[in-house]
Amino acid sequence: MEFSLDPVTVDVLLGDDDVRELAAVCAEWAGHRGLRLHLSDDLTGWADHMRAAGAHDGLNPTFDPDCHPIAVGEGMHLLVRDESREVVACTAARLFRTRDFAALIPSLALWFDPLPDGMRGPLEAALPATVPLLSGRVGHMGGLWVDPRFRGSGLSMMLARLTRGVTLDRFDANWDTWISFGKIARNPALRAAYGAADTTLCVDGFFPPRNRHEQVYLNYATREQVLDAVREGAATLRDSLLHNTALRP
Template sequence: MTGISYRRPEVRELADACAERAGRHGLSLHLTDDLQNWAGVVGAAMGADGVNPTFDPARSRIAPGSAFHLSALDESGDVAACGAGRLFVTRDFAALIESLALWFDPVPPDMAAGIELATPVPALSGRIAHVGGLWVHPRFRGSGLSLTMARLVRATALDLFDADWDTWVAFQDVAFRSTYGTATTVLCVDGFFPPRGRAERVFLSYATGDQVMDVVRDTVGYTAAV
C-alpha cells in the first residue's frame, strides 16, 4: 500500500492484509489528501446527487492535513473503489449536524436555518473522525471489497487523526448494514434534508477509538479467512 506509514501496529496489520487481498484481485491501494479526485470519481459514477458535500472541496473548506482519500486502483489505474475521511475538532458534534456545517462550509444562505434533530444525539466532543463517500465499481460488488475498504477507512481516520470518536452518517436503506462494522446508530434526521432537497431518514453512527480497534482486529481475521 502506498502513501502512508501507520502508527498503530493493529492498523498496519489491517492495511497489509487489505493490500494483500486487493492484490489478489489485481488491485493496489493508495492514500492521498486529494479529495478533489474523490469528488470527481464519485460524481462521474453516481452523478452530483451521489457526491457527499462533506468531502467535496467545492462545497466545504477543508484544512490541509484534515482529510484523506483511500482508493483501490486496477492495473490500468482506474478507480475500483474509494472512500474518504475528515477530522472535525469541536465541542459539540451535534451542533455541526443541526447547523448543516457537517456538510457545508460555508453553509449556503438558503440553508442557514439548519435542521432540527429527530432524536437526541450524544454530546460528542474533541477530535471527531468522520468517514464516508464509499463507492465500489459494480464489477467488484459482492467481492468483499466494500467491507475491507470501509473498515480500512475507519482505521485510517483513527490512526491519522488520533481521534477520540469515529462517526459516519447514512440513509435509511444502508444505515444498518454491517459494511463499516459495529457502532451505535441513532436517527438524527427524519424529514426534509436540505443537502438532498427532499425528505430523508438520516442516521448517525458513532464509536470510541477502542471500539474501532475491535473492528480492526475482527477485520484482519475476516480478511485472512477469505
C-alpha cells in the same frame, strides 16, 4: 499526494500496530484480485472522481473542498485501482475539531460551510439525549463508492474497516463517526460491514442536502470500538485469503 499502500509504505504511513496489520492484509487481499490500494491526502481527487463516476447517490458535500474549508492534513481518501489504474472503489474521511459534533447536524455545518445561497437552517434534528458528547478530534468517514462491476466482492467491507482505522490513526481521533441513510442503516449485512458502532436516527424529515424527505442516521464509535472493528476485519480478510472464500458485501 497519493501513496501506494504496500508492506513498505504501510509501516511508514501508519503508527498503530492493529491498523498496520489491517492495511497489510487489505493490500494482500486486493493484490490477489489484481487490485492496488492507495492513500491520498487530497480530497479534491475524491470529489473529482465522484463527479465523473456513474451509479452513485451523489457527491457528499462533507468531503468536497468546494463546500468546506478543509485544512491540510485533515482530509484524506482511500482508493482502489485496477491493473489499468482505473479507480474501481473509493472512500473519504476528514477530521472535525469541535466541542459538540452533534451540533453540526441541525446547523447543516456537517455538510456545508458556509451554507449555499438559498439553503436555510436549522435542520429539525431527532437526536436522543442518550447520544454522548462527541467532542475534541472527531473523525468522520463517508463517500464510499464501488464500481458496479465489483459490488458484492467484499470491497465495501474492506474499505469501510480500513478507512475507520486509518482515520483513527492519521488524525489521532478520539471519536469515529459517519452518516448513513435508511436503506443502509436498516440493512443488517451493510451495517455489519462497517463493524462495531452505535447507530441512532438523527433526521426524519426534509433534508436540504438532498432536497427531499430522508431518514438519516448518525453512527458513532469510541477508539476501542474502532480497533475492535479493525481487528475483526483483519481476521475476516486473513480467513478469506487462507480458505479462498468470498466476502460480502
